[in-house]
Amino acid sequence: GPADPLFEALRSRRRELAAEAGVPPYVVFHDSTLRGIAEARPGSLSELARVQGVGEAKLKRYGEAMLATVAGYEEAAE
Numbered sequence: 001g002p003a004d005p006l007f008e009a010l011r012s013r014r015r016e017l018a019a020e021a022g023v024p025p026y027v028v029f030h031d032s033t034l035r036g037i038a039e040a041r042p043g044s045l046s047e048l049a050r051v052q053g054v055g056e057a058k059l060k061r062y063g064e065a066m067l068a069t070v071a072g073y074e075e076a077a078e
Contacts, residue, residue, distance in 0.1 A: 006073045007038040013069045017062055028062060029053060041070055 011025075011034060018025040029037075033053030042048040045063050049056075054063075 004035075004038050005077075006041070006070065007034055009069050009073050010034045010037055010066065013065055017065060029058065029066075037066055037070065041074070042067060043070070 011031075014025050014028050014034065018028045021028070030053055033051060036051040036053065037048065040047065040051050042051065045059060045067065048054055048063055048066060049059050
């Protein structure tokens, strides 16, 4: 099917986070985790924590960036 624009937005944010940290993108989050985030559209860290593949360390490190990406997408979609 067509690419999910939120998934694509999360992927590009992940690429930026990985570049900043000097690690490969999959170290930040796997694609399957990004798909889970795109489906769940979490509005808070506790909602994001329920997504498979989001552990406590990643939540602390990347949680706000992921939530901001979801929020920015929600605003753009309205």
